[in-house]
Amino acid sequence: MTDKTKPEIDFQDGAEPTELVCTDIEVGTGETATAGATVDVHYLGVEFASGEEFDSSWSRGQSVNFPLNALIAGWQEGIPGMKVGGRRQLVVPPALAYGPAGSGHQLSGKTLIFVIDLMGVS
Numbered sequence: 001m002t003d004k005t006k007p008e009i010d011f012q013d014g015a016e017p018t019e020l021v022c023t024d025i026e027v028g029t030g031e032t033a034t035a036g037a038t039v040d041v042h043y044l045g046v047e048f049a050s051g052e053e054f055d056s057s058w059s060r061g062q063s064v065n066f067p068l069n070a071l072i073a074g075w076q077e078g079i080p081g082m083k084v085g086g087r088r089q090l091v092v093p094p095a096l097a098y099g100p101a102g103s104g105h106q107l108s109g110k111t112l113i114f115v116i117d118l119m120g121v122s
Contacts, residue, residue, distance in 0.1 A: 004087065006058035007044050007115040011051045012091070016111040021091040022078045030084025031121045038067045039079060040120035048091065048111035063119045072097050074112070082118045090114045 007025075033039055042063045045055040057064050068076050074092030082088055092112045094100055101109025 004042070004117050006056065007087065007117075009044065009046050009051070009089070009113055009115060012048055012113065016048050016093065017091055018093050018095075020074050020077055020093070020096055021089075023089045023091075024082075024086060025089055025115065026085075026087040028083030028086030028118055030118075033068070033079050033082045033084075033118060033121050035068060035076070035080045037080075038065055038122045039118060040065050040122075041079075042117040042119060043114055045112055045114045047107075048113055054107065054112075063117075065122075075114070075116075079116065079118070082116075084118050084120055087115060087117050090116065 040063050042057045044053065044058060046053050068079060072092065074090055074096035077096065078088065078090040092114065094109050094111060097112050098105040098108040
């Protein structure tokens with residue numbers, strides 16, 4: 001269980017980044033996530049342009065386990081190096097998320113912001 005609460009993401013001013021932007025909100029003290037790991041995370045995702053939430057494990061009331069290599073490139077690049085107990089914000093351009101507009105995913109062509117709490121690593 002965690003003592004963290006669902007994060008809030010402030011509206012972003014300025015141009016959408018063209019490269020992944022990683023910002024540690026809180027640095028964890030536990031085990032470090034590696035590129036091939038399976039991670040247990042709580043996360044919130046919003047669209048950069050609108051600030052609209054599109055997904056949240058918090059809303060479902062439980063964290064989620066994912067093998068990193070099954071996730072979008074922005075997570076594959078942005079989570080390794082995090083320590084359990086940490087909270088990191090990732091700003092993910094379309095090339096590292098769901099591809100350019102028209103790629104067939106409802107979020108293709110969009111820059112996305114995630115706040116990720118790393119709960120565990122295996």
